Amino acid sequence: MEKNKTIKRAFIASLPVLAGYMVLGIGFGIMMRDKGFGVLWTAAMSLSIFSGTLQYVGVGLLAAPATMIQTAITSLIVNARYMFYSISMVKKYKGTGKYKPFLIFGLTDETYTILSGETPKDANENKYRFLVTTFNHIYWIIGGITGNLLGQIIPFSTRGIDFSMTAIFIASFTEEWIKKNNRKGAIIGVVTTLVCLLLFGEKWFLIPSMLIMTLLLSIKPKREAAK
C-alpha cells in the first residue's frame, strides 16, 4: 500500500515537470536534427548529461565542433550553479543509501526545486526522491527523442508552453513564502540576482549571483542556525 502511495505522490509531484521537459526536450531534439544529429545522439546526450541549459549550448559545440577545452570550460561555466544545489543537499541526501548516486546525478533545476521541499508525509522518503528524479529523467529523454523524430508535425502551436518551467519555480517560491519558510533567503535570492543581471548582463550573471547570495546568507549564520 505504502509503495503505491509513494509512486502516486512522486508522479503527482513530477507532473508539473512533464509539460516543461517535453517541450524543452522537443526543442532540443529539433535543434539536434537541424544540425544533422539523429535520435541516438539526442538520446545519448539527454541520458548522460541531463541538463537542459548545457544541452542547448551543447548542440552548437557539437556542430562546430568545438575543442575539448572549449567544451569543458563552457560546461563548467554554464553548470557551476549545480555545485550550490549539491552543497545545500549534502545533509538531506545523507541517508539515501543506494539511491544516492542517481539522486545526485539527477539534480536539475526542476528536480532540485521539488526535492529541496518537503516529502509528502505518507510517502517513503528515499523512494519518493528516487522516483521523482527518475520520472523527470524519463520525461527529458522522451521529449528529446520526440522532438528529434517528429518535431515538425506537432499539430498545435506550443508557443509560450515553456512558461511551465517559470511557473514551477514561482509556485514553489510562493508556497515556501506562505509557510514563512526562510523569507530572508527568498528576498536575498531575487534581489541579488536582479542586481547581478543588471551589472553583469544575461550571459554572466548566474555565477556572481550564486557567490554573492551565499556570502550574504553566511552573515550571522550562528544565530540563524540556532533557531
Next chain:
Amino acid sequence: MKTEAILIIIMAGVTALLRFLPFLFFSGKRETPKYIVYLGEVLPQAIIGMLIVYCLRLTDFTTKPFGLPEIIAVVFVVVLQAVKRNSLLSVLGGTAVYMLLLQLVFK
C-alpha cells in the same frame, strides 16, 4: 563522429563532477559541518528566487507588450498558489494563461 562522442562525454563528465563534488567533499561518517547544514536550510529559497529571475531575464519591458503576458501570468500563478495551495494546478493554470495571452491576446 568520434570527436562528437568525446565532447558529449566531457559535457556529461563536467556536469556530473559539479553535482558530485560537494557530496564527495563532505562525505563519510563525519558529521556534516554546521555551516553546510545551515546553507542547506537557507540556499534553496534563494536559488528558487534566482531561477525565477533567470527564466524571466529576457522579458522586454520597453517595447510592446511591455512584459504584460509575463506579469499577468506570474501574478496568476502566485494568486492561484496562495488560494488553492496546489502546485500542479498553479503550473498548469499559469502556463495555459500565458499561452492564451501570447497566442490570442498579445499576438
